[in-house]
Amino acid sequence: xxSLHLSFDRRSSIAALCAGAAVATLGFLGTSAQxxxxxxxxxxxxxxxxxxLARLFDNLAAAxxxxxxxxxxxxxxxxxxxxKKAALDASLKEVEAMAAGPEKETRMDAMRLARLQAEQxxxxxxxxxxxxxxxxxxxxxxxxxxGARKLAEAEGxxxxxxxxxxxxxxxxxxxxxxxxxxxxxxxxASLRILHAGKSIDVTDKLRxxxxxxxxxSPAKATGAAPAGTPAQSK
Numbered sequence: 001x002x003s004l005h006l007s008f009d010r011r012s013s014i015a016a017l018c019a020g021a022a023v024a025t026l027g028f029l030g031t032s033a034q035x036x037x038x039x040x041x042x043x044x045x046x047x048x049x050x051x052x053l054a055r056l057f058d059n060l061a062a063a064x065x066x067x068x069x070x071x072x073x074x075x076x077x078x079x080x081x082x083x084k085k086a087a088l089d090a091s092l093k094e095v096e097a098m099a100a101g102p103e104k105e106t107r108m109d110a111m112r113l114a115r116l117q118a119e120q121x122x123x124x125x126x127x128x129x130x131x132x133x134x135x136x137x138x139x140x141x142x143x144x145x146x147g148a149r150k151l152a153e154a155e156g157x158x159x160x161x162x163x164x165x166x167x168x169x170x171x172x173x174x175x176x177x178x179x180x181x182x183x184x185x186x187x188x189a190s191l192r193i194l195h196a197g198k199s200i201d202v203t204d205k206l207r208x209x210x211x212x213x214x215x216x217s218p219a220k221a222t223g224a225a226p227a228g229t230p231a232q233s234k
Contacts, residue, residue, distance in 0.1 A: 049152070169184050
């Protein structure tokens with residue numbers, strides 16, 4: 001009987017040792033798994049700047065130059081149009097004073113053709129002015145986008161966005177206008193920014209950047225331009 005008791009005690013000790021070893025092994029494996037697990041590093045904060053396009057365009061030198069050229073084009077077309085109209089009116093009076101006959105009919109046909117040509121010329125001039133206006137906005141938008149890129153690289157902005165938080169929702173009734181609710185919802189759907197603080201407004205910085213690029217000489221911000229205006233881009 002004593003030998004049986006001794007054998008039982010030995011088996012119990014061996015089982016206890018095995019259980020302890022298993023627990024230790026599991027603990028080691030768990031610690032090792034935690035050690036090799038990749039550490040999640042949060043992304044650094046992104047510096048964001050906002051631009052008020054309406055204010056930018058109102059003060060952008062390039063936009064003002066485009067406006068001057070377009071006004072000159074419009075004024076020239078209006079002068080030519082008035083000259084053509086005056087010539088047609090004078091010819092019409094001459095034809096009306098003529099006696100009825102084949103010659104008067106021939107002149108009347110020529111007058112009708114001249115009037116049609118004048119109308120076509122007027123339409124072409126309207127298209128020409130409209131094309132110049134379109135080219136203006138295309139050119140300005142390209143320069144604004146490029147200037148924003150340069151400003152972001154120079155001052156470390158991760159993103160520069162258009163601030164549309166000041167746009168008001170407007171609706172109007174009309175014969176072919178959509179329902180007022182549809183107008184309001186479509187405008188809301190096109191907006192992206194609900195609020196933008198003044199501290200991240202880079203409108204004046206961007207204007208200076210664009211004016212510097214256009215003239216090749218440093219420009220000065222007017223009004224309450226934020227500090228840290230970038231130097232002239234090369």
